[in-house]
Amino acid sequence: MSIEVRNLTKRYGDLAVCNNLSLEVADGELVALLGPSGSGKTTLLRIIAGLDVPDAGSVLFHGEDATRTPVRDRNVGFVFQHYALFGHMTVAANIAFGLRVRPRATRPSERAIAAKVAELLELVQLDGLADRHPHQLSGGQRQRVALARALAVEPKLLLLDEPFGALDARVRKELRRWLRRLHDEMHVTSVFVTHDQDEAMEVADRVVVLHQGRIEQQGAPHELCDHPATPFVRQFLGDADLPPTPRRVARFVAG
Amino acid sequence: MSTRALLLRRHSVLPGFGLALGFTLLYLGFIVLIPLSAVFLKTFTVSWDSFVATVISPRVVASYRLTFGAALLAALVNAVFGLLVAWVLVRYRFPGRRLVDALVDLPFALPTAVAGIALTTLYASNGWIGRWLPVKVSYTPLGVWVALTFIGLPFVVRTVQPVLQDLQRELEEAAATLGATRLQTFARVLLPALAPALLTGFTLAFARALGEYGSVIFIAGNMPMVSEITPLLIITKLEQYDYAGATSIALVMLVAAFALLLLVNLLQAWARKRQGH
Amino acid sequence: MAAIAQALDGLAGRDAGPAARPLAPARQAAAGGEPAWVRRTLVGLALAFLALFLFVPLAVVFVQAFAKGLDVYRAALGESDALAALRLTLLAAGISVPLNLVFGVAAAWAIAKFDFRGKSVLLALVDLPFSVSPVIAGLVYMLVFGLQGWCGAWLRDHDVRVVFAVPGIVLATVFVTVPFIARELIPLMQAQGQEQEEAARVLGASGWQILWRVTLPNVKWALLYGVILCNARAMGEFGAVSVVSGHIRGRTDTLPLHIEILYNDYQFAAAFAVASLLAALALVTLVLKLIVERRANASPVPESGHEH
Numbered sequence: 130m131s132i133e134v135r136n137l138t139k140r141y142g143d144l145a146v147c148n149n150l151s152l153e154v155a156d157g158e159l160v161a162l163l164g165p166s167g168s169g170k171t172t173l174l175r176i177i178a179g180l181d182v183p184d185a186g187s188v189l190f191h192g193e194d195a196t197r198t199p200v201r202d203r204n205v206g207f208v209f210q211h212y213a214l215f216g217h218m219t220v221a222a223n224i225a226f227g228l229r230v231r232p233r234a235t236r237p238s239e240r241a242i243a244a245k246v247a248e249l250l251e252l253v254q255l256d257g258l259a260d261r262h263p264h265q266l267s268g269g270q271r272q273r274v275a276l277a278r279a280l281a282v283e284p285k286l287l288l289l290d291e292p293f294g295a296l297d298a299r300v301r302k303e304l305r306r307w308l309r310r311l312h313d314e315m316h317v318t319s320v321f322v323t324h325d326q327d328e329a330m331e332v333a334d335r336v337v338v339l340h341q342g343r344i345e346q347q348g349a350p351h352e353l354c355d356h357p358a359t360p361f362v363r364q365f366l367g368d369a370d371l372p373p374t375p376r377r378v379a380r381f382v383a384g
Numbered sequence: 385m386s387t388r389a390l391l392l393r394r395h396s397v398l399p400g401f402g403l404a405l406g407f408t409l410l411y412l413g414f415i416v417l418i419p420l421s422a423v424f425l426k427t428f429t430v431s432w433d434s435f436v437a438t439v440i441s442p443r444v445v446a447s448y449r450l451t452f453g454a455a456l457l458a459a460l461v462n463a464v465f466g467l468l469v470a471w472v473l474v475r476y477r478f479p480g481r482r483l484v485d486a487l488v489d490l491p492f493a494l495p496t497a498v499a500g501i502a503l504t505t506l507y508a509s510n511g512w513i514g515r516w517l518p519v520k521v522s523y524t525p526l527g528v529w530v531a532l533t534f535i536g537l538p539f540v541v542r543t544v545q546p547v548l549q550d551l552q553r554e555l556e557e558a559a560a561t562l563g564a565t566r567l568q569t570f571a572r573v574l575l576p577a578l579a580p581a582l583l584t585g586f587t588l589a590f591a592r593a594l595g596e597y598g599s600v601i602f603i604a605g606n607m608p609m610v611s612e613i614t615p616l617l618i619i620t621k622l623e624q625y626d627y628a629g630a631t632s633i634a635l636v637m638l639v640a641a642f643a644l645l646l647l648v649n650l651l652q653a654w655a656r657k658r659q660g661h
Numbered sequence: 662m663a664a665i666a667q668a669l670d671g672l673a674g675r676d677a678g679p680a681a682r683p684l685a686p687a688r689q690a691a692a693g694g695e696p697a698w699v700r701r702t703l704v705g706l707a708l709a710f711l712a713l714f715l716f717v718p719l720a721v722v723f724v725q726a727f728a729k730g731l732d733v734y735r736a737a738l739g740e741s742d743a744l745a746a747l748r749l750t751l752l753a754a755g756i757s758v759p760l761n762l763v764f765g766v767a768a769a770w771a772i773a774k775f776d777f778r779g780k781s782v783l784l785a786l787v788d789l790p791f792s793v794s795p796v797i798a799g800l801v802y803m804l805v806f807g808l809q810g811w812c813g814a815w816l817r818d819h820d821v822r823v824v825f826a827v828p829g830i831v832l833a834t835v836f837v838t839v840p841f842i843a844r845e846l847i848p849l850m851q852a853q854g855q856e857q858e859e860a861a862r863v864l865g866a867s868g869w870q871i872l873w874r875v876t877l878p879n880v881k882w883a884l885l886y887g888v889i890l891c892n893a894r895a896m897g898e899f900g901a902v903s904v905v906s907g908h909i910r911g912r913t914d915t916l917p918l919h920i921e922i923l924y925n926d927y928q929f930a931a932a933f934a935v936a937s938l939l940a941a942l943a944l945v946t947l948v949l950k951l952i953v954e955r956r957a958n959a960s961p962v963p964e965s966g967h968e969h
Contacts, residue, residue, distance in 0.1 A: 178863065179397065179863075180397055180859060180863070181395055182395050199397070200397045200862055200863055201397075201862055201863070201865050201866075205863065206863075207860070207863045209856055209859075209860060211856065213856040213857050213859065213860040214857075214860075215857055215860075215861075215874075215875055215878075216857075216879065217878040217879060217881075218878075226861065226864055226866070226874070227864035227865055227866075230861070230864065230865055230866040230867065230870045230874070231865060278860075278864070279863075279864075282864060282865065391777045391778060392775060392776065392777050393776045393777055393778060394776040396774070396775055396776070396855070397859060397862050397863075398774055398775070398855060398858050398859070398862060398868070398871065399862075399867070399868035399871075400770060400868040400872070401771060401774075401775050401777075403767075404767045404768070404770040404771035405771040405775075405777075407763075407764075407767045408764065408767050408768040408771055408783070408787075409783075411764045411767075411839075412786055412787070412839075415832075415835055415836055415839060416786070416789055416790055416836060416839060417786070418805070419801035419802055419804070419805050419836070420789075420793070420801055422801050422804035422805050422810070422811065423797070423800070423801055423804065426804055465707070465710045468703065468706060468707045468710070469707045469710065469711065471703065471707075472703055472704050472707040473707075476700055476703075476704055478704050482951070484708070484711065486947045486948070486950060486951050487711070487715060487716070487719075487947065488711075488715070489947055489950065490715055490719065490943060490947065491715075492890065492893075492894075493890065493893045493894075493897075493942075493943040493944075493946040493947055494719075494897065494939070494940060494943040495893075495896070495897025495898070495899060495916075495917050495936075495939045495943070496795075496897065496899045496900070496917070497897070497899040497917035497918075497920050497921055497936070497939075498722060498897070498917070498920065498936040498939050498940055498943075499718065501722075501920065501924050501932060501933065501936060502718040502719070502721045502722050502725075502936070503718055505721055505725060505929070505933075506717060506718055506721050512717065512721065513713070513717065530714070533714055534714050534715070534718065537714060537715065566695050566699075591792050592792075594794070595792070595793065595794025595795065595796070595797070596794070597794065597795050597796050597899065597900035597903075598795070598899030598900050598903075598917065602921075602924065615794050615795075615796035615797075615900065618796050618797070618800060619796060619903070619904060622800065622803065622904065625809075627803075627804065627807075627809050630800060631800070631804065634796075634797045634800055637794055637797060638793065638797060641792045641793055641794070642792070644792065645785065645788065645789070645792045649781070649785060
């Protein structure tokens, strides 16, 4: 599903957290919203999800205006920074949740749900942990459960809010390659928010650099590194290593 | 829903706000607010002079002195000993600690009438404790103080305990490395950190003691001008069908209670600010 | 993929650490803690204070209850007025607790999960019955429903009795127990935030589904403790009920009022016998609280506001 954001503005008091933002995400793309804290990237993500409403502007899914559509009906998958897993439910119950709360008409049978959960557990490499509770898992494992839970309802759009922010450096590196690989398999349009340049460069098809509520530059990772459009972009990306392209990473990791 | 948008300061995707808030307000209105307003409205039917005459009559004033004074003393004792109990429960290990910790909540759970007869019997001249005491406790103002101390016991302990538990050991260790004695550390580092909680607990105990009836009424003696508490006077007026008199005194008590409630909320807000929340 | 997954399983994810635990006494002494004799004295003082004001009064109830022997004890409990009082007490509690449970959940949902103007006023209002003297709680219902009250004439014309009858007692009991469950739920739900509920909403859950499947299970121990405490208070309420009841033996007496009657009649053993029943209930309440706390602390998810 393609996303278009048109002239989006969101204010908190006098501060314009999102300032007349316009952005397009093509179907199947993996886009990173990159910027320092306060740049508006998480707010933008939440507005796309429907967790916040803009003060002006619109959000379109596949050309249709979805600005006023409630979050429940948007069929987006959202992965929270701190996972927001249901602590009192098992991993399997967490993943199955979105399917179990469907109205009776569209709810799959318990057997179908169990099969789907098993399939997802295998996808995120957590089979065998179905009966554990979140507090028994490591941070990296919890993050994968959160992802599986979001994917269970087969969303057309996957949104991730600083997905690896709460993990330590080594786990973060491994998981970001894993996310890229997952995206290559599933082809769901995905947008993720990060303040880590390396992460954005390594994982995304396209990077959107945000600063104080505006888009400074957007483009493929190489473009941004080779031709930074503004002093802020040059400074912000200055420390980023030139990353291998995502395809090279995938080949490196396979086997 | 536009009313929802008006009331909410921040957009929320969660449902049920209108329903929950509406039900809450209706429930509070019918069960609490409307009946309470009856006190105010009824008092307004009484002339100012009559109102004043009732609330400052000697017998009533004597009851204020007793109620207020005993409540204050009880809350003070509870502040000191409540801090002690909280300290001992949090910092030390001794046999039966968990049991003692659970029993601290007894005044919350025990019906006031049961506490009343138990304390009266205990502190009477021939009671288990009363016989060892040089002064008469039951049926005197001293007995009122004992009952009010019982009632307020958990308040200070329970407000201080969580704060004590969350206190970082590093603070005390730092003070120790800087050469402070244990007492200095306690006075200069710990006590200031505990002060807001202590004050809150004290005020809560005080407010609770002011309105207490069941546990006091047995031990008090109830002699006019000597050992009558204010709630008893309200009941006495009611029994004499002097509704106006009863509500007048009730109004005074309510104003005092609200003032204290306000004080507690301000104290808690101050405490939160101090902790940087 | 398998290689990465294996590597990931080997690594422990680091999240924010838990709150500092109490130090073992050894470390405490090393940190410049109090000498042993100070500790012992303080413990002794604290226990002496508690004994004087807590333990001994509790013991007195049970000792005096059985002072005249088992037969008198049983007779006191089996007496018809006592049984009637028991029934009325159970009725009042049986109505107040569920009502205040629904209220508590509704109030906690509105206050903890939403940000709105006047929230602190609402919080103060919820706490209001806590700071009002029980006698005044009874008085207000006399003012509304009593003969001289607002509805007095209407009630008399329709031969409905509220004060000096069961409905008045129930109303007074509801009034004094309004805050109990809400006060247990609100701080905990506030601390837990709304993220899990938001996640559930994104996944498509309805409001009731969110409440039932996500929110309430997260607060189940606090909820249980609130219900237990509310019940204890409802069954033991004295001042408010004393005002509205009319003290009609066998009909409008609750257990606490019955105790008062027996005591004033100098039937001390009988009074303490009935009192021992309520004291036992109080002890059960405390035991249940202990269990609830132990369960709550066993699960690392904060499900109760009480961590010891």
